[in-house]
Amino acid sequence: MTxxxxxxxxxxxxxxxxxxxxxxxxxxxxxxQEDGELDSALRASYHCRWRTIVGVLGLLTTLLTLVLGLFxxxxxxxxxxxxxxxxxxxxxxxxxxxLAFGTTTVASLLWLWKRTRSLFWDRVAGASAEVGALFxxxxxxxxxxxxxxxxxxxxxxxARLTLTAVLLVLYLxxxxxxxxxxxxxxxxxxxxxxxxxxxxxxxxxHFSVDWWNTLHQKASVLTPxxxxxxxxxxxxxxxxxFVAVTLIWVYLVRLRYENxxxxxAKERAYISISIQERLKESEDVK
Amino acid sequence: xxxxxxxxxVISLVGDYPVLAGINFDAKNGEIILLRGSNGSGKTSxxxxxxxxxPVSRGNASVLGIxxxxxxxxxxxxxxxxxGHKLPIYYDLSGQDNIKYFLSIRLSQSEIPKTxxxxxxxxxxEITNEALxxxxxxxxxxxxxxxxxSHGQKKRLALAPILWSKPRILLLDEPHSGxxxxxxxxxxxxxxxxxxxxxxxxxxxxxxxxxxxxxxxVISLAGGRxxxxxxxx
Amino acid sequence: xxxxxxxxxxxxxKIEMKSxxxxxxxxxxxxxxxxxxxxxxxxxxxxxxxxxxxxxWITILLVSLLAVxxxxxxxxxxGADGIRLFxxxxxxxxxxxxxxxxxxxxxIGVVIIFSSAAIFNSGFSDILSILxxxxxxxxxxxxxCSAGILFGMMSLASNVRETLLPLLFxxxxxxxxxxxxxxxxxxxxxxxxxxxxWLGVLAVLFIAYLSVGTVVSESLLEEN
Numbered sequence: 001m002t003x004x005x006x007x008x009x010x011x012x013x014x015x016x017x018x019x020x021x022x023x024x025x026x027x028x029x030x031x032x033q034e035d036g037e038l039d040s041a042l043r044a045s046y047h048c049r050w051r052t053i054v055g056v057l058g059l060l061t062t063l064l065t066l067v068l069g070l071f072x073x074x075x076x077x078x079x080x081x082x083x084x085x086x087x088x089x090x091x092x093x094x095x096x097x098x099l100a101f102g103t104t105t106v107a108s109l110l111w112l113w114k115r116t117r118s119l120f121w122d123r124v125a126g127a128s129a130e131v132g133a134l135f136x137x138x139x140x141x142x143x144x145x146x147x148x149x150x151x152x153x154x155x156x157x158x159a160r161l162t163l164t165a166v167l168l169v170l171y172l173x174x175x176x177x178x179x180x181x182x183x184x185x186x187x188x189x190x191x192x193x194x195x196x197x198x199x200x201x202x203x204x205x206h207f208s209v210d211w212w213n214t215l216h217q218k219a220s221v222l223t224p225x226x227x228x229x230x231x232x233x234x235x236x237x238x239x240x241x242f243v244a245v246t247l248i249w250v251y252l253v254r255l256r257y258e259n260x261x262x263x264x265a266k267e268r269a270y271i272s273i274s275i276q277e278r279l280k281e282s283e284d285v286k
Numbered sequence: 287x288x289x290x291x292x293x294x295x296v297i298s299l300v301g302d303y304p305v306l307a308g309i310n311f312d313a314k315n316g317e318i319i320l321l322r323g324s325n326g327s328g329k330t331s332x333x334x335x336x337x338x339x340x341p342v343s344r345g346n347a348s349v350l351g352i353x354x355x356x357x358x359x360x361x362x363x364x365x366x367x368x369x370g371h372k373l374p375i376y377y378d379l380s381g382q383d384n385i386k387y388f389l390s391i392r393l394s395q396s397e398i399p400k401t402x403x404x405x406x407x408x409x410x411x412e413i414t415n416e417a418l419x420x421x422x423x424x425x426x427x428x429x430x431x432x433x434x435x436s437h438g439q440k441k442r443l444a445l446a447p448i449l450w451s452k453p454r455i456l457l458l459d460e461p462h463s464g465x466x467x468x469x470x471x472x473x474x475x476x477x478x479x480x481x482x483x484x485x486x487x488x489x490x491x492x493x494x495x496x497x498x499x500x501x502x503x504v505i506s507l508a509g510g511r512x513x514x515x516x517x518x519x
Numbered sequence: 520x521x522x523x524x525x526x527x528x529x530x531x532x533k534i535e536m537k538s539x540x541x542x543x544x545x546x547x548x549x550x551x552x553x554x555x556x557x558x559x560x561x562x563x564x565x566x567x568x569x570x571x572x573x574x575x576w577i578t579i580l581l582v583s584l585l586a587v588x589x590x591x592x593x594x595x596x597x598g599a600d601g602i603r604l605f606x607x608x609x610x611x612x613x614x615x616x617x618x619x620x621x622x623x624x625x626x627i628g629v630v631i632i633f634s635s636a637a638i639f640n641s642g643f644s645d646i647l648s649i650l651x652x653x654x655x656x657x658x659x660x661x662x663x664c665s666a667g668i669l670f671g672m673m674s675l676a677s678n679v680r681e682t683l684l685p686l687l688f689x690x691x692x693x694x695x696x697x698x699x700x701x702x703x704x705x706x707x708x709x710x711x712x713x714x715x716x717w718l719g720v721l722a723v724l725f726i727a728y729l730s731v732g733t734v735v736s737e738s739l740l741e742e743n
Contacts, residue, residue, distance in 0.1 A: 112738070166690045173687040180677050181301045183341055190677060193735050194687065197669070200731060201691050208694040208720055271302050278307035281327075281509025339600050363606045374601035376593065378538040379530070387530050391607050394522045431537070447605075 034184055037119055038268065041261055051254045058247030065244050068237040076234065082149040086234065089142040091241040092135050093164075095249050100132025101171070103253075105199040108192035122188035125195055126178050127256035131249055133171045140164055163206050170198040184264070289314055290455060290486045291336055296345035298335050298510075305331035305340065307510035313488065315454075318481050318500050320518070321490040323507035329490035330370070332507065333457040336488070337368040350454060364392065367453035369461060373444040377433030381423065381443045384432050385414045388447040417450035422472055438469040449476060456480050458489035474500060523608045527615025534593055535623060545585050546627050552578050553635055568641035572703040575635045576659075576696045579628045583660065583692070584685060586624045587667030590616050591675055591684075599676050602740060613672060613736035617729065620664040625657050632656065632703070641707040648706040651714055655702030658721035659695050665728035666691045669736060676740050695724055 069087035076083025107125035110116040143161065144154050155161070177194045180187070291313040298306040306328050313319060321329045334340045336349055347354040350362050375384055390410055418428045421442040427435065432443060441461070448456075456477065462470050478500045481487045498504075498518060506514035535541055556574045560566055594602065594616070602612065632652070636643055643649055670687045698720040705711040 166693050169686075169690040173683075173690065176683055176686060177673075180683070182677055183299065183343075186677075189738050190673060193673070193739065196735070197666070197691065197731060200727060201694070204720075204724060204727070205690075205694045208697050267302050271299060271304060274302070275297065275304045275307050278304050278509040279511070282307070282507075282511040282513050283509070285506075285508035285513050334600075337604065339603060363604065366604075368600075368604050370600065372598055372600065374597040374605065376530070376534060376596050378534045378593075383530075383533060387526065388605050390526050391523060391605055394526060395606060395608075 034119060035268070038261070038264055041120060042265060045258045045261055048254075048258075051251060051258070054247055054254070055251040058244060058251050061240055061244035061247060065237060065241040068233070068240065073233050073237050079150065082146060085142055085146045087237050087241045089139065089146060090238065091245040092142060093139045094242060095245040096132050096135035096139050097164075097167070099246065099249055100128045100135060100253075101167075101199070101202070103128040104132065104174075104195050108195040108199075111188050111192045112196070119184055119188060122184075122191060123257050123260045124253070125191065126175075127253045127260065128249075129171055129174055129178075129195065130256055131252045133168065133175065134252075135245070135249070136164065136168050136171065140168065163202075166205050167198075167202060170201060174198055290350055292346075292348050293335075294346045296335065296347050297343045298331060298340050299343040300331070300340055304343075305510055306335060308345070309507075309511055311505070311512055313455075313486050315484045315486055316481055317486050317502050318477065319486075319488045319503045319505060320498060320501045321488060321505050321507060322492065324492065327507040328510040329492075329507055330459050331510070333368065333459050333488060333490060334370070336455065337366055337457055338363060339368075364395070364451065365454045366457065367448035367451070367455070368457040368459075369441070369444055369448060370459045373440050375432045375440055375444055377431070379432055380430060381418065381428040381432050381435065381446075382414055382425075384443060385417050385428075385447050385450075386410055389413055389417065389450065392447070392451055413450065417446040420449050421446045421476065437464045438466065441465065442469070442472070445473075445476070449480065452483070452485075453480075454485055456485050456487045458487070460491055461489055462491060520608050520611045520614070523611030524614035524618070527607070527612050528619045531590065531593065531616055531619035532622075535619075540589055541586060541623050541627065545582055545589070546630065548585070549578050549582050549627060549631050550634065552581060553631065553638060557638060564640045567639040568707070571635055571639040571641040571707050572700045574639070575632055575703060575707075576700045578631055578635075579624070579656075579660065579699075580663065580689075580692055580696050582627050582631070583620075583624050583663040583667055584688060586620050586627075587664060587671050587688070588681075588684065590620045590668060591671035594672075594675055599740065602675075609672070609736045609740040610733050612740075613668060613732055614729075616672075617661075617664050617668045617732065620668060621657075621661045624664060625660045628656055628660055629653070636707060644706060648711065648714070651718060652703045652706035655699060655718050655721050658718070658725045659699035659702070662695045662721065662724040662728050663692055665725065665732050666695075669728070669732035672736055673739055691728075695721070698724065 065087055069084050073084070073087075075081050076086060079086075104125045107121040107128065111118070111121040111125070140161075143164070147156060147161075148154050174191070174194050178187070178191050180190070182190070289312050291311065293309055293311040296306055296309045296311075297304055309328070309332065311332070321332065323329050331340060335342065335347065335354075338349075338354060342354050350365055352362050374388075376387070379387070393410070415425060415428075418425065423439065423442055423446070427439065432440065435443060441464070458477070461473055461477075465473065477487050477489070481500070501518045504514075504516060504518050505512055553574065556570075556578075557567060560570055594612075597605075602609070635641070667684075667688050670684055670691075673687075674681075674684050698717045701717040702714060702721065705714055
């Protein structure tokens, strides 16, 4: 048996367009479905230009939020300058709780559903959860700062705070599961199941802690106890902050996704090398 | 004679390590095949691949006429007996209870016991003793906690439900290790009986010379591939 | 699936009868934990009786974790290979093990609750509250074991163990412990507010975790 080695340029047409790391690698004899999927994903990512555009837009909207939030908007009523966290905290929470973990859940379902099964979804789910966990940690930190200046405590056992903390642990667990070894499809199944259990748990935790203790402001930005009204430039700035978080999320997820592709290509290259070493072992014995 | 096992250019990856690196291998009914090779040559992996415990990453593998790919496992599993390094025994249960458990799992999947006019429990007891007798364990030993049995006895205990279900392929990984002369003889006889009834027997061993009388073919492995395949002289 | 789950259930119960690991090791440990909680909170009866429901449920949570670990360790004796080779139906295995663990932990839980009522001086109120607590306790233990055995089977299939299991298990267990504590408050002498609702929460949790586990366990062991 011989190994097909695509070390030279243009040896195989399908490999022309793929970045270096995948290009140099020797191919495994025969092509599996997973292999084909990785190849086409690598090709697609090489042609992808929109990531950079999204990244630049994300940066610009973030800067805009910063300028508007710090210098243009007036101090928020009652809350004063602390109220400027309005331009950070809600958007981050939205990005973490709905955007990121929603995507992870849907992508995990799409892997488990046989008709849409593709490793693409597993990568998306993982990338989104990682970014989500980052946003969630930032949400907790900004929330804690807000709590300290508003209520005088860093932490309070209120419903949403507790939920957020539990959720963070859930997703850290999910990321730990992702790092466990196995074949790519076995891993994807395991990951998806873990993500789904976490997703099932979210409404449950939400419901029970909500009931358990409700001291916090209601979820809407119109909070009766603070009589806070959002309008005019404040609303506009908040809106921009949501756009910024979304763009940055898209950018980071895409970046992480491409990163995972390269990791897998590297792994495949590594496998090919070990196969060659194995072949040498058997040649030596002969 | 039809081929019970046919492997063509099979690569098997465990994690990202190729335990089998392009193996070609056929086996027919009634053959007793000895696998030889140093540690890490792929003996155990070959047996595990045939048993459906590790994936076929590349190439074609068919066992008993069914192609091995993730989903096919359960159809042929009842036809394959595999005894690896780790003996499938619950140490806190008695030998009888162990056998009873595995046999009742087997029976719950097939609809056979309905043909027996005796009630389920009696039948189960009967076949449990049958299986014990098959491997030469007394009923008294069968009542002992499995964890208290000697290594050789444990091995025979683990074989009991496997042999009882008359597998068409019997895979044994280092079956002789830790056994005395007499136990080896018993085991070889069991294997020979199975092969005479048409089963394909493959076993791995790194011991040379010992108990090769019945072996029909010797295959040497290295680097996850077959390097030598010859009939036993 | 139900047939094989019954076979697995009987086997697990038999192993516990023979080895007595839960009865002679985990139960005494639970007692020690309760006493240490007592030490930690000091001898103030009022504080202790107020804290009793929470302490009881943290102890039961610990017991569930140990019981799940033990239950998976049993299966580890034959390993994921053994399970696949003997063609043991994963769904049946899951259900059988979950039921066996639930009943065992429930029995230990009953002992914990009654002894804590004595040592924390919380006493018992009316019989109805006690019934509610027992029912709620069963549902809660069922939910804990359903989630625990599922994660346990996951770790069994993928050769990771011990440390990952609690990390996954505890956040999922959090709402169960919360609801179970609430259900136990009236029986241990507290207020009766919204006990029915909390019972409902526990029932939903139990059913949700058990059905997710049953559906999902099939695909956990199918691949390697």
